[in-house]
Amino acid sequence: VEDVPCGNTIALVGLDQFITKNATLTNEKEVDACPIRAMKFSVSPVVRVAVQ
Numbered sequence: 001v002e003d004v005p006c007g008n009t010i011a012l013v014g015l016d017q018f019i020t021k022n023a024t025l026t027n028e029k030e031v032d033a034c035p036i037r038a039m040k041f042s043v044s045p046v047v048r049v050a051v052q
Contacts, residue, residue, distance in 0.1 A: 012025075
């Protein structure tokens with residue numbers, strides 16, 4: 001995919017080894033990129049599940 005307009009959602013595979021929490025992806029030529037901040041939730045989780 002060469003271009004994804006604003007408001008569209010895409011899925012990328014293979015980035016989990018480079019991104020630990022969150023990231024904003026852009027090309028090297030883009031100088032006006034605004035990082036997307038991590039979402040903060042005001043409630044704590046009720047149930048936690050760990051999958052191994």
